[in-house]
Amino acid sequence: MSGYEADFVVRGGFGKGFSAAQGQFIGLIDLYGKQAGDFVAVCRQHVHEALSPGHTRRALRSLFFKVGDCLYSNHGRPMFRVVRDDAGGLHDANVPACDPTRYAVDFGVEDHRNCLENLHEGMVSLGIDLDTLNVPEPFNFFQNGPVAPEGRMRLADPVSRPGEMIVLEALMDVACALSPCPQDIIPGNGLVVTDMRVIVSNTPIAQ
Amino acid sequence: MPLLLKHPPTAPLPPEAHITVRHGSASIVRARRGQFLRITDLEGAQPASLVGFVDDNQAEFLSPHHTRVFSNSYVLTLGMRMVTNRRRPMMVLGRDTCGRHDLLLPGSDRYSLADAGLAGARGCTEAMCTALAEAGLNPPKLPDPINLFLDVGVGLDGSLTVGGAPSRAGDFILGRVIIDAIFVVAACATGMATGERAGPVQADVINEL
Numbered sequence: 001m002s003g004y005e006a007d008f009v010v011r012g013g014f015g016k017g018f019s020a021a022q023g024q025f026i027g028l029i030d031l032y033g034k035q036a037g038d039f040v041a042v043c044r045q046h047v048h049e050a051l052s053p054g055h056t057r058r059a060l061r062s063l064f065f066k067v068g069d070c071l072y073s074n075h076g077r078p079m080f081r082v083v084r085d086d087a088g089g090l091h092d093a094n095v096p097a098c099d100p101t102r103y104a105v106d107f108g109v110e111d112h113r114n115c116l117e118n119l120h121e122g123m124v125s126l127g128i129d130l131d132t133l134n135v136p137e138p139f140n141f142f143q144n145g146p147v148a149p150e151g152r153m154r155l156a157d158p159v160s161r162p163g164e165m166i167v168l169e170a171l172m173d174v175a176c177a178l179s180p181c182p183q184d185i186i187p188g189n190g191l192v193v194t195d196m197r198v199i200v201s202n203t204p205i206a207q
Numbered sequence: 208m209p210l211l212l213k214h215p216p217t218a219p220l221p222p223e224a225h226i227t228v229r230h231g232s233a234s235i236v237r238a239r240r241g242q243f244l245r246i247t248d249l250e251g252a253q254p255a256s257l258v259g260f261v262d263d264n265q266a267e268f269l270s271p272h273h274t275r276v277f278s279n280s281y282v283l284t285l286g287m288r289m290v291t292n293r294r295r296p297m298m299v300l301g302r303d304t305c306g307r308h309d310l311l312l313p314g315s316d317r318y319s320l321a322d323a324g325l326a327g328a329r330g331c332t333e334a335m336c337t338a339l340a341e342a343g344l345n346p347p348k349l350p351d352p353i354n355l356f357l358d359v360g361v362g363l364d365g366s367l368t369v370g371g372a373p374s375r376a377g378d379f380i381l382g383r384v385i386i387d388a389i390f391v392v393a394a395c396a397t398g399m400a401t402g403e404r405a406g407p408v409q410a411d412v413i414n415e416l
Contacts, residue, residue, distance in 0.1 A: 054312060058312045062365050064364075094272075094281070095272075101293050101294045105294040131347070133347055134347070134348055147281065147361055147363050152281070
């Protein structure tokens with residue numbers, strides 16, 4: 001065994017909840033490459049405090065983060081510190097989680113698996129009492145969201161290679177959920193949905 | 208001038224409404240499908256924040272995040288559909304004399320304003336919660352606002368540059384309302400725009416242009 005506090009695989013297109021204590025390290029690994037993982041987190045002690053892409057953008061004055069930056073909560077407090085990023089900052093914090101209307105309205109597909117419900121299920125599995133409406137906005141790790149001229153969003157697949165990892169240090173006790181995105185219609189996961197691995201460790205992850 | 212439907216509704220549009228939102232506060236603005244919502248910076252350099260709920264289902268609301276992705280744009284531009292969290296257009300930006308608005312940053316609150324050196328100032332979040340409570344409304348969530356008249360430049364490297372408050376006195380946005388809605392309009396400090404002033408904002412629901 002790895003000796004980590006937790007080490008498991010999340011099936012592509014499905015969701016999983018997990019917890020980390022303040023000071024622990026969370027490793028999120030794109031096992032097969034080109035797979036975006038939607039990630040949300042709330043503070044264990046008061047679940048209305050949630051990881052917030054918007055507050056992080058305001059604090060960093062950027063759509064993107066780099067190693068050493070913190071990710072902030074909707075109370076303006078640092079919630080995670082980015083301690084390692086094999087993807088070199090190519091992550092998205094702009095696109096809302098795909099939900100039933102993403103597939104039904106934009107692509108004419110009913111009953112598709114989706115990140116919003118995956119993340120909700122993950123949170124509920126940890127005893128976090130929230131409805132789908134209050135699932136926080138996600139960070140979409142490994143998702144590629146380039147900026148084109150005139151403030152346009154350019155659609156692109158991730159460029160992550162198999163085994164790339166991002167490591168977050170938890171700065172408070174957190175309940176988290178990860179959903180390797182089930183998007184298999186529009187560029188986002190290379191049209192092929194694959195598994196991700198999650199590690200929770202008491203010490204920095206150095207593999 | 209209601210929507211030019213083949214089978215027009217028999218009931219006329221509701222009366223127009225003209226509401227001045229004083230600085231540091233927010234007001235409830237109800238508008239029906241087919242009406243126009245116009246939001247004006249009366250004195251200049253005063254950003255306005257806008258949220259909106261579907262009238263008969265407040266779990267559906269205007270979403271800056273879904274609005275960006277619906278049009279593949281980090282910024283709000285003329286003709287864009289301002290959509291809900293269910294990806295339905297609530298309003299379409301039809302006129303805009305300012306051209307600088309923000310879809311990316313959260314509304315101010317007393318903590319962010321204190322961090323910005325405005326201790327004791329009332330943020331958009333508190334002002335909107337107060338306005339909703341005073342109107343007897345209790346939506347399940349206060350969504351992130353669209354920050355009108357807030358100049359946030361998006362660089363090709365993802366950098367966000369908050370400039371000066373861009374609006375001059377009288378600058379406005381106007382949109383055709385598509386879904387019966389309860390809007391909340393706030394005129395608060397953002398703590399971000401350099402040179403922003405503490406002025407009022409005018410919200411008008413109008414039937415004729």
